[in-house]
Amino acid sequence: MANKATNIRINQKQVNASNKIVGNNRPDLQYDILDPADPTGKTFKHYVFELDRPLRKDGDESVRGLPHFMRILANDPSLSKAQQKILTEGYPQWMPLP
Helix, strand or coil: CCCCCEEEEECCCCECCCCCECCCCCCCEEEEEECCCCCCCCCEEEEEEEEEEEECCCCCCCCCHHHHHHHHHHHCCCCCHHHEEEEEECCCCCCCCC
């Protein structure tokens, strides 16, 4: 059975896995998924996505990705690298749920 995303937040203040507001920044997408490593099935992992216009070779550049990444991590240091996605180079592509 696939894990279903819950507590989906789009462009809202950043929260942590306990749903506590941890920052005034507004990540593009946040959601929780049951932690498959938890045998009780009661622990959720919180994921944060920030989709900035990426750096591109054609000169259309944005340098916002790294500061957004740093702010998200400063607000919630418990996030692992797998729990935050910041698109910083290349062209946007759909990123499936983990």
